[in-house]
Amino acid sequence: MRPAPTTAPGQPGGGQPLLHQKGAETQPFGTVKQLPIGLGHDTRMYAGQRLNRVLADTQILYSLYKKHHWLMRGATFYALHLMLDEHAERQLAIVDALAERIQSLGAVAVGDPRHVAELTSIPRPPDGVEPVPVMLSRLLDAHERILVDARDAAARIAAEGDEGSNDLLISEVVRTGEAQVWFLAEHLVDTPLVRA
Template sequence: MAKGSKGLKSAPANDAPRWHAKAQEIQKFGTVIVDMPHFLTASVREKMVGKLNQLLADSITLRDMYKKHHWQVSGPTFYQLHLLFDKHFDEQVELVDTIAERIQILGGVSIAMGGDVAQLSHIPAPPKGREEVPVQISRLLEAHKHIMQECHDIAEAADDAGDDGTNDMVVSDILRANELQSWFIGQHLVEMPLILK
């Protein structure tokens, strides 16, 4: 080892990245940190984390459906729906982050990887190919309806458990945003004449 400018020995520089690191998980999925500064008991937090991870998986599925339909939309309403689907995707990205952060706040582990999400989600995956616009919109509306029902059920369970933070989040952030998005895309299925006779 070489002497530094102040007489201290320093280790030789090693600018090679350390990769291929292996370690055990520090927290298993489905568990919560037991001893943490939170007023809710570990059993309440674990129950809420389970419900929120289901909502997260379904919201990630909806988010990704918006991007798929953004890429694959076609027809006379292409421009409007192409932009709207991408706007809703961006909004769902924020909602997904909000749910994942709530799970972490409660001491849980958020589901994150696509394969894990696909296994957990209750929203059916669309086919890989392109579908007609009314089918794309119908799929999105069904997914929104499912998530809105989940929000209602979680809010009720959170209220019963005294989990005001989760109750507020699912109603104020997730439910209201899904209601609004559902209304926006649902209007594209209303049959209206373009020209009055």
């Protein structure tokens, strides 16, 4: 025999989900709320804007890595398939770190893919499959765009006194990006496999 419910269905604690809820936006994108982190409003606003640009581009880079991971072809398929997936996972970790930093500044992190598409500076690839060297070149271009923007953002944010955001941009975005560029670029060297 089932025990009788302690509350009526639809009442708080009654076990019934309160579905189809609607409400007003509680914090608009592009604003910052006050948090006691020792940084002024203007500094946090600027850092949030710059980090959101890097975040949007990094989300697109992650998606490009996954797309090219799935569409990889040719003699080096296995090595590239695995490498691109490893790089994608590292970029996904950076996406999360950037979003959490933006939130810790009191800003709102860009999260909806449709909003990301509006903010990114990375050109959209064709929907279909490109030759492998073109896919790798597309990843290199995306990395370079992010690296240029991240370095500029890091310098300007540091000048504003936000060392936390500067550290994230340099230690995660720039250092990881530089290493991944090296790995990708070496796959575009025309080196014979069976003769010297």
